[in-house]
Amino acid sequence: MTPIHSADRLREAGLPDLSPVLAEQGHPLLFVTVSGAHLYGFPSRDSDVDLRGVHLLPLADIIGLREGDETQTRMWNRDGLDLDLVTHDLLKFARLMLRRNGYVLEQLLSPLVVHTTDVHARLIDLAPGVITRHHAHHYRGFARTQWELYEKTGELKPLLYTFRVLLTGIHLMHTGSVEAHLPTLLDTGIPAPSYVRELIQDKALAEHSLAEDLDAKRLRADVDALHAVLDQAQEASRLPDEATAYDALHDLVVRTRVTA
Numbered sequence: 001m002t003p004i005h006s007a008d009r010l011r012e013a014g015l016p017d018l019s020p021v022l023a024e025q026g027h028p029l030l031f032v033t034v035s036g037a038h039l040y041g042f043p044s045r046d047s048d049v050d051l052r053g054v055h056l057l058p059l060a061d062i063i064g065l066r067e068g069d070e071t072q073t074r075m076w077n078r079d080g081l082d083l084d085l086v087t088h089d090l091l092k093f094a095r096l097m098l099r100r101n102g103y104v105l106e107q108l109l110s111p112l113v114v115h116t117t118d119v120h121a122r123l124i125d126l127a128p129g130v131i132t133r134h135h136a137h138h139y140r141g142f143a144r145t146q147w148e149l150y151e152k153t154g155e156l157k158p159l160l161y162t163f164r165v166l167l168t169g170i171h172l173m174h175t176g177s178v179e180a181h182l183p184t185l186l187d188t189g190i191p192a193p194s195y196v197r198e199l200i201q202d203k204a205l206a207e208h209s210l211a212e213d214l215d216a217k218r219l220r221a222d223v224d225a226l227h228a229v230l231d232q233a234q235e236a237s238r239l240p241d242e243a244t245a246y247d248a249l250h251d252l253v254v255r256t257r258v259t260a
Helices: 007-012 036-040 090-098 102-108 118-130 135-153 156-175 196-203 216-236 246-259
Strands: 029-035 049-055 071-078 081-089 113-115
Touching (some): 029 036, 029 081, 029 118, 036 049, 036 156, 049 090, 049 118, 081 090, 090 102, 090 246, 102 135, 102 156, 118 246, 135 216, 156 196, 156 216
Parallel strands (some): 049 081
Antiparallel strands (some): 029 113, 071 081
């Protein structure tokens, strides 16, 4: 599916047209999308806007003595909106795609598109060829990290991340498609706790809302139950064990670099 820049999609997520903020970037951008809480469906009024994408280093920065930055970051405020932009060079991004990294696939396939190109569309076309049953490991580990953070802080954000990544992983094992939007995942039939919708509403009030009045034993049992569902989904998944898009990604990276 080829992404289409859509101001309507951004407005639906409570965001303005963000394309003007990209004008000052040093290298050509192949795509930029919105990730983070806005993509996941539980932004708060004071959430940062996480922009993620791919830039293209010139050939001289790849083969010469002066190496370009594979990853570029920028944080700034525009009209009261805190923006966080992280982009990887195309080669690094392609390698991340092949490392069973669900996070970069979520960025690539985000429907909140700020900037797109033909290369972006081609990467999206190739995404199914890098998805394997082993992506379950990414989501399992991510969920454990976020749960540990929740236990330390008591904040809603890592708790919602825990549920979100487990449901994303289960959905991916069942369908082969990446869905990062938590409210949508709650409508897919995966046995998620009913109170998660209320947690999303509570999180909307503030970025660092505390998860108050929650039964710790019930939370742990519900998270453990979703881990078990993910384990079962991985075992039963028909997804391949290895990526099939290696050669196609190689060709895309080479062709894009030498014709830039």
